[in-house]
Every structure is written in structure tokens, then in C-alpha cells.
Amino acid sequence: METGNVTTPFGRRSMTLGMLANQVLAGEIKPDQSVDKWKLFRALCEAKPLLGIGDRALAVLNALLSFYPKNELAQENGLIVFPSNIQLSLRTHGMAEQTVRRHLAALVEAGLLLRKDSPNGKRYVRRDRAGEVNEAFGFSLAPLLARAEEIEQLAAEVMAERLHVQRLRERITLRRRDVAKLIEAAVEEQIPGDWQGLYGEFRDLIEGLPRSPTAAQLELLLHELEVLRADILNRLEIRIKSTKQRGNADYIERHIQNSNPESTSELEPSFETKQGATVEQDKGREAEMLEEGRGEAAQSRQEESRQSGDRHDGGGLKSFPLGLVLQACPEILAYGPNGVIRNWRDLMAAAVIVRSMLGVSPSAYEEAANVMGPENAATVMACILERGGHINSAGGYLRGLTRRSEKGEFAIGPMLMALLRANAPAGRKVG
Incomplete structure (x- = not known):
């Protein structure tokens, strides 16, 4: 031939x-x-x-x-x-x-x-x-x-690149999990900081990834997630060190015993992690946030504030920014004045409408407002509306949360974080 x-x-x-x-x-x-x-x-x-x-x-x-x-x-x-x-x-x-x-x-x-x-x-x-x-x-x-040798070499390069991308996706998945759960832990433990802003930054990073990203884009995302993770860890470590310096051994022990290692996205009574803290202890932590580094004098002033408080202070529950509540519970927007909620008064008005629609008795809602505080009661009603299909009796569920709040066993933070994850736009998968 x-x-x-x-x-x-x-x-x-x-x-x-x-x-x-x-x-x-x-x-x-x-x-x-x-x-x-x-x-x-x-x-x-x-x-x-x-x-x-x-x-x-x-x-x-x-x-x-x-x-x-x-x-x-x-x-x-x-x-x-x-x-x-x-x-x-x-x-x-x-x-x-x-x-x-x-x-x-x-x-x-x-x-x-x-x-x-x-x-x-x-x-x-x-x-x-x-x-x-x-x-x-x-x-x-x-x-x-x-060209047989050249073709085999090119095939090896493509397979190596595919393996590299696969490993990048695995590492990104781990960093995504770390960031989401560390923010959730910070909110649950009521650690001061702009956690809503950090969560928004986290979602922007994930949603900014193209549908078919290149290896360079994945490497950039991994780097940014590692920087964000390091920032969150640094904030949490500073909090832990400051707590140890004050010698608050009881708080550390409660943290170890009551932290829930498995979070769920179901809005049921089993979802709220028990805080294991009384109203006085919750307020004590708020005093630490405000008066950190001032020692025994600040704690003494906070003790006086606790003794003079009444039930309308929210029952020891931490209030969250309105923007975070609306981001986690967007369905409540439809019940605001003209379909808009601009402030807490609008949210509380919408909660009354939702209360009637879900069949919650006025007495149950009034009791929740007295124990939790009107803002927190409205927030809880927004959460119940968001996951209403999973709750058989909204009134009974609200009464149960009210009783747990009286005992200091209920926190809104985990509930909001679970709904934030459930309502976040589906990010593009990287692993």
C-alpha cells in the first residue's frame, strides 16, 4: 500500500x-x-x-x-x-x-x-x-x-483534568457544609455577629457559579469558601476564648451536652434544640455580648436587670432582624398591608390574619405574645405558615412552643436557619 x-x-x-x-x-x-x-x-x-x-x-x-x-x-x-x-x-x-x-x-x-x-x-x-x-x-x-501516542497522551490529560475537577467539587461540598453548619451553630448559640450578612455572602458565592464551571472557577470558589470558613471559625474561637477567660464552666458544659449534632429542616417540636438555659441565663449571655470584658461589675448590673424584668421582654428569646425573618418565611408577605411588610407592625398585623386563617385561637396567640414577646410570636406564626403542610394543629403546636418557651427550652434561631436553607434558591451542584 x-x-x-x-x-x-x-x-x-x-x-x-x-x-x-x-x-x-x-x-x-x-x-x-x-x-x-x-x-x-x-x-x-x-x-x-x-x-x-x-x-x-x-x-x-x-x-x-x-x-x-x-x-x-x-x-x-x-x-x-x-x-x-x-x-x-x-x-x-x-x-x-x-x-x-x-x-x-x-x-x-x-x-x-x-x-x-x-x-x-x-x-x-x-x-x-x-x-x-x-x-x-x-x-x-x-x-x-x-498519532496514536499523542492521542493517548491527550486522553490522559483529559482524565487527569476530570479527576482534578471531581476532587475540587468534593472539597467545595465539604466547605459548603462547614460554612452552613457553623453559621447555624452561631445563630443557635446567640453569638453576636452579622450572621445574616455572612449567610447572604455564602449564598451569593454558591449561586454565582456557572452551570458548567471550569476548573479555574471551581478553584476560585473553593478559595473564597475557605476564606469565609476561616473568618467564621475565627469569630467562634474568639467567643470560646473569651468565655473560658471568664471562667464560665457551666455555660461550656451546657454547650457540650445540649448541642444538636444533626440538624433537620422539618418545622416540628423535635427541631428546636433545647437551650438548657433559664431566662436569667439567656439575659446573662446578652449582658456578656454588650458588656464583654468588664467582668463582675457588668454581670452584677445585668443581674439587677433580670430581677426587674417582666414577661413582655420576650421570655428570654432572642429577636432576629426583620429581613432575616422575611427571607426565611416569604409566604407571610402576601398577608401584609398591600402585600408588603415594611416593619414589625406590618408583620404583627399579618400574623393576626394568619392566626385566624390557620385556626389558632385568640387566647393561644395572646399567651404566646405574652411569653415570647409580640415580635417573636409573630415570627413563630410566620414559621408555622411557611411549613403549615407539615403541622396537623397550628394552635396546639403554638401552645406547645409557648410552654417550652416558658421553661427556656425553645429558641427561634434553629427554626429560621432551617427555613432559610429550605427556601434558598437551588444552587448549582459542585459535588
């Missing part, structure tokens, strides 16, 4: 330097060089992004390889196949002949095939009297054999 000879294309197809270079490369095949055609085809499938070919072009190449009689591509076996477009259409499961021709041209342009055209442009073979192939006109597979 004279596969190394330079040939020009038939008809109006022009000759290019790329075609000439491919023919020269094909003429440099070593006499003993061979490769398994299907192993090489699998490598081509892996390396297709770097070779600039698509799935359908590979389907046409697969059909061409099926016409090659041997499993080993070798020069001694001949490297030219000569099926007609009709036969190729059948081997490609009925692909249109025009489409077959287009993808054959793409394979030639990519340097994976060579045309060896006959004088009239037809594909055929001449055999000698013994039946051996004397000369064939069609497509030469010589470029595949000549």
Missing part, C-alpha cells in the same frame, strides 16, 4: 498545508508500529474536547473502523477503508448521507483521516488474481496510527 505518497483531493476540494502535513506525518509510520483500533478509539472518545471533534463525528469514525478487517492497525495490514456513504449511513444507525459527509470532512480537518481519492472520486479496491488488495481508494487510517 502506498499510503505515504502525497495525494490531492478530488473535485473542487482544495489542497491545504494541513492536509500535506498530515500526509507527511502518515508517511513516517514505523514498519513494525501497530495499535489496537478499539483501544485507540476509546482514547479518542476521552480526548475529543482537545481534538475538536464531536460525538457524531466519532460515530462516523467508529463505523469506518468497523470496516477495517483487523483489530490491530498496522501498515502491513493496509490502512485504507473504502465503504460507500450508504454503508456508512447503515453503520451509523441511519445517519443521513449528507451528515455523514459533513462529519467525514470534520475528521479529515482534525487530522484523523486522509482522503485517497480515485481518479473519478469513487471509493473502490483493485485486487490481484490471488484476491489480495493491490490498490484501494477511500479513507486512510494512517493518521490514527501515526
